[in-house]
Amino acid sequence: MSFVNVENLQKHFAETPVFKDINFSIERGEFITLLGPSGCGKSTLLRCIAGLTPVDSGSILLDGRDLVPLSPQKRDIGMVFQSYALFPNMTVQQNVAFGLRMQKVKAEESARRVAEVLHMVELDSFAQRYPHQLSGGQNQRVALARSLVTRPRLLLLDEPLSALDARIRKHLREQIRAIQQELGLTTIFVTHDQEEALVMSDRIFLMNKGNIVQSGNAQSLYTAPADAFAAGFIGNYNLLDADSASRLLQRPVHTRLAIRPEAIGLSLSGAQEAEIRSHSLLGNVIRYRVEARGVELLVDVLNRSAADLHPNGQRVSLTIAPEALCEVA
Amino acid sequence: MSRAEPGASRLYHRVVVWLLFVILVLPLAGTFLYSIATEWSASLLPSGLTGKWYLQLWADPRFLYAFGHSLVVCVSALLLATVLILPLLFVVHYHFPKLDGLMNVLILLPFAVPPVVSSVGLLQLYGSGPLAMTGTPWILIGCYFTVALPFMYRAITNNLQAIHLRDLMDAAHLLGASTWQAALLVVLPNLRKGLMVALLLSFSFLFGEFVFANLLVGTQYETLQVYLNNMRNSSGHFNSALVISYFFFVLVLTWAATLLNKDRSE
Numbered sequence: 001m002s003f004v005n006v007e008n009l010q011k012h013f014a015e016t017p018v019f020k021d022i023n024f025s026i027e028r029g030e031f032i033t034l035l036g037p038s039g040c041g042k043s044t045l046l047r048c049i050a051g052l053t054p055v056d057s058g059s060i061l062l063d064g065r066d067l068v069p070l071s072p073q074k075r076d077i078g079m080v081f082q083s084y085a086l087f088p089n090m091t092v093q094q095n096v097a098f099g100l101r102m103q104k105v106k107a108e109e110s111a112r113r114v115a116e117v118l119h120m121v122e123l124d125s126f127a128q129r130y131p132h133q134l135s136g137g138q139n140q141r142v143a144l145a146r147s148l149v150t151r152p153r154l155l156l157l158d159e160p161l162s163a164l165d166a167r168i169r170k171h172l173r174e175q176i177r178a179i180q181q182e183l184g185l186t187t188i189f190v191t192h193d194q195e196e197a198l199v200m201s202d203r204i205f206l207m208n209k210g211n212i213v214q215s216g217n218a219q220s221l222y223t224a225p226a227d228a229f230a231a232g233f234i235g236n237y238n239l240l241d242a243d244s245a246s247r248l249l250q251r252p253v254h255t256r257l258a259i260r261p262e263a264i265g266l267s268l269s270g271a272q273e274a275e276i277r278s279h280s281l282l283g284n285v286i287r288y289r290v291e292a293r294g295v296e297l298l299v300d301v302l303n304r305s306a307a308d309l310h311p312n313g314q315r316v317s318l319t320i321a322p323e324a325l326c327e328v329a
Numbered sequence: 330m331s332r333a334e335p336g337a338s339r340l341y342h343r344v345v346v347w348l349l350f351v352i353l354v355l356p357l358a359g360t361f362l363y364s365i366a367t368e369w370s371a372s373l374l375p376s377g378l379t380g381k382w383y384l385q386l387w388a389d390p391r392f393l394y395a396f397g398h399s400l401v402v403c404v405s406a407l408l409l410a411t412v413l414i415l416p417l418l419f420v421v422h423y424h425f426p427k428l429d430g431l432m433n434v435l436i437l438l439p440f441a442v443p444p445v446v447s448s449v450g451l452l453q454l455y456g457s458g459p460l461a462m463t464g465t466p467w468i469l470i471g472c473y474f475t476v477a478l479p480f481m482y483r484a485i486t487n488n489l490q491a492i493h494l495r496d497l498m499d500a501a502h503l504l505g506a507s508t509w510q511a512a513l514l515v516v517l518p519n520l521r522k523g524l525m526v527a528l529l530l531s532f533s534f535l536f537g538e539f540v541f542a543n544l545l546v547g548t549q550y551e552t553l554q555v556y557l558n559n560m561r562n563s564s565g566h567f568n569s570a571l572v573i574s575y576f577f578f579v580l581v582l583t584w585a586a587t588l589l590n591k592d593r594s595e
Contacts, residue, residue, distance in 0.1 A: 052499050072502045079503050085496035089518035098514075102505035143500075150504065 009058035019210035036207035078147030263324030270317035364569035395556035406473035488523025
């Protein structure tokens with residue numbers, strides 16, 4: 001039996017189902033990401049696991065014990081919120097110590113454990129500051145320290161990076177992942193950002209409209225999308241209906257096809273049946289919009305040198321490896 | 330504004346600000362001067378300066394009683410308001426957010442009905458019967474409570490919305506705090522600012538309230554404004570001293586409260 005087992009979890013808000021028949025299990029020490037567009041039910045699912053939102057039916061087993069009848073205080077779960085949710089009237093030290101204060105841990109031990117986690121998030125010298133004196137990234141690290149200090153059995157992260165700017169976001173996600181691995185902490189992370197999900201997770205649960213549509217590691221999710229939604233949400237797949245696909249490949253195709261833009265080769269030699277419509281420079285990658293046999297495709301080319309940059313209107317040849325074609329329902 | 334502006338427009342801005350200041354201060358300055366004048370009728374400036382009006386005022390037991398009455402009524406009304414409104418706000422915003430719309434209508438009522446009208450209604454209702462309390466401070470405390478309600482409700486609501494109440498409560502719950510502990514340790518300390526603003530605003534308003542005090546209670550429990558009204562036939566110098574004392578008291582109170590309210594961390 002796994003460390004976390006979620007079985008037949010159901011949740012309605014009034015008449016609208018938020019999610020139904022959610023089943024999954026998580027091994028001890030795993031980093032799981034719930035990935036999906038806003039409104040797919042991922043945050044509600046997380047709040048249900050935390051006990052902040054009641055479920056209609058089903059069970060959530062943590063180490064064999066059902067959490068559903070327990071109040072949030074008794075679940076032994078740590079959580080980090082998008083809005084940080086730090087207590088503005090308390091210093092960093094007091095914020096982090098709050099959970100220990102509630103558990104009536106002795107002062108010396110509390111001080112030692114607070115210092116320990118503050119060191120872990122590299123905020124030793126900020127203990128006496130107030131949250132409003134810190135930057136967003138620092139605040140979120142305080143929130144992380146606060147949730148770690150009580151040594152929870154399960155850590156929940158509800159879009160903790162969404163309110164931060166890009167550079168801090170990248171740094172903090174590495175830091176979170178490093179701490180998680182060091183502590184061997186079972187973690188569920190919620191995000192709508194596929195890059196975060198791919199970089200951080202052991203496994204990703206892709207959610208849409210209250211269902212888990214696909215689960216697996218980054219590699220399988222990225223290269224083998226289970227359906228059109230998965231292909232549309234992850235990467236920048238070219239989604240072709242059966243007609244366009246038949247025309248492009250000049251053979252009969254009966255399902256929709258998904259092709260990753262970086263799996264298409266682009267060269268100036270050969271038949272040159274395609275034409276570049278426009279391009280955008282993304283930095284290390286050049287993304288071309290190419291038309292071939294009346295089908296529009298995105299093609300990503302690594303920006304190795306100035307010679308890789310072709311003008312609009314240039315005739316080119318495309319090569320598509322058969323294994324890059326992905327049939328989706 | 331510290332950025333460089335053309336001299337003319339800066340001068341214009343300064344003139345406007347100073348003009349406004351002078352307009353606001355002029356009546357006060359005049360009243361103050363009058364309150365320390367021995368005689369000031371036919372001449373441009375008073376004929377002499379004296380502190381006797383203040384001595385006379387602060388030696389008058391009737392004034393001291395009126396001052397005390399005003400304090401008792403205002404402080405009780407605000408205490409009642411704090412004790413009732415803080416939990417109410419918490420319940421409305423945490424458990425029944427939909428009630429906020431209803432409350433926003435309710436708190437407009439004290440403004441919608443003119444005091445003269447509502448005091449006639451209150452006189453009818455509380456003039457006789459089981460709750461006969463016109464002429465006692467009790468009716469004034471109850472009435473002032475309703476007047477303070479809008480100030481308190483709005484100021485604290487703004488404060489509550491600024492602190493992400495639900496996230497704070499959720500975080501505290503997950504860290505092991507009960508709802509009571511979370512409300513007392515986490516939410517209440519963060520409402521201090523809004524509460525202080527609301528209390529100050531209501532206090533200065535209620536301390537100067539005249540219509541309700543005069544109509545509902547009158548001389549039976551004389552408050553400061555009623556006393557001022559009843560003394561209107563005495564010396565103008567004496568009355569000026571009264572007005573300035575009253576103004577000075579509210580000023581000092583406001584200043585002290587602002588000092589106390591400064592963030593310890595800043």
